[in-house]
Amino acid sequence: MLNDLHQRKRSRQREKILEVVKSTKIHPTADWVFHEVRKEMPNISLATVYRNLNQLVESKDISEVLSDGQLHFDANKDDHFHFICRSCNGIFDIEEKRVESPDFKLPRGYKVESVKMDFYGVCPNCQAKE
């Protein structure tokens, strides 16, 4: 495992992986990224994808979202929450400023450093189909 004492060298692979994650809003899994990157780098291995996704999380270029017990990745660096559709399983970004009342006060004693909020329901697209 890499830690902060190591230097980081660039690699074509990591740059491509970041590019791929940035290119989509679907909050892809490692496996999706792997297949996507493979189209242009047929020899890349899944291990490399995992290693680089982890590094990119560590360097805060991307973040992780847990859904379905799987890790999904997100290159959107603005503060936001997620809406998870129970019909299509899609993960949608909800900008923080579009959520009314996102200020919380917890019971005394708990020092809150961050809040993770996920909304579950049916997305506009799936509602239209129902």
Next chain:
Amino acid sequence: MLNDLHQRKRSRQREKILEVVKSTKIHPTADWVFHEVRKEMPNISLATVYRNLNQLVESKDISEVLSDGQLHFDANKDDHFHFICRSCNGIFDIEEKRVESPDFKLPRGYKVESVKMDFYGVCPNCQAKE
């Protein structure tokens, strides 16, 4: 996999498992429950623990909490959120009514059915130690 068409028969194992989950506030993993139940039922298998925890989730006697990429189980049936301490990794229940402003409005079109909110930070106990 069991579905709703099946009858459910009682089993000593399932009852013990529920009792164990109810006995603690630590939001245990399947493995913790397994070892705990094993103290009184030395022959129980981990598979049985998993199967029954899943059934208990299905019957809404308990719920799942995802943390550290592992499933934790929670017998607290009141609406509540979780506070996850980055120091001791403990999961603490925060009653919904103790959270100010837990009413959200999302952008038009998203039909919200539930909200999952996790707070991250340092719990009172760990702050005292720092």
Next chain:
DNA sequence: CTATGTGCAAAGTGTTTGCAAATTT
């Protein structure tokens, strides 16, 4: 008696790691 539940071992899924060769600085 029949259906569900159990224990065991094996399989599954998603992710990480050890290593020698390749690449980056």
Next chain:
DNA sequence: AAATTTGCAAACACTTTGCACATAG
């Protein structure tokens, strides 16, 4: 040249499944 990164395969951690026997209703 020295250190990091890669691809591969093997290992890992957690969870689920197939099956023959046991148990509940």
